[in-house]
Amino acid sequence: xxxxxxxxxxxxxxxxxxxxxxxxxxxxxxxxxxxxxxxxxxxxxxxxxxxxxxxxxxxxxxxxxxxxxxxxxxxxxxxxxxxxxxxxxxxxxxxxxxx
Numbered sequence: 001x002x003x004x005x006x007x008x009x010x011x012x013x014x015x016x017x018x019x020x021x022x023x024x025x026x027x028x029x030x031x032x033x034x035x036x037x038x039x040x041x042x043x044x045x046x047x048x049x050x051x052x053x054x055x056x057x058x059x060x061x062x063x064x065x066x067x068x069x070x071x072x073x074x075x076x077x078x079x080x081x082x083x084x085x086x087x088x089x090x091x092x093x094x095x096x097x098x099x
Contacts, residue, residue, distance in 0.1 A: 036063040054079040
């Protein structure tokens with residue numbers, strides 16, 4: 001992730017750049033003693049014909065210690081190749097449930 005990315009979450013919040021997103025995690029999830037981790041499970045990754053862009057689609061889960069409920073949903077990440085490195089350009093997360 002670089003400073004020029006954007007992340008969209010299902011409540012409509014948009015984070016522009018890595019800093020504001022990291023601040024959100026530090027201020028909410030990482031302060032919660034029941035929070036364990038975010039897990040992304042890619043289902044498909046498609047690379048553009050010119051090899052400079054890619055789309056990643058999959059499922060995500062926010063894992064918490066019992067008794068708190070895990071949240072989960074789907075995500076889409078847009079990647080761009082910068083020299084020899086891949087960087088996230090855009091992410092969108094949709095919360096579909098909790099259990």
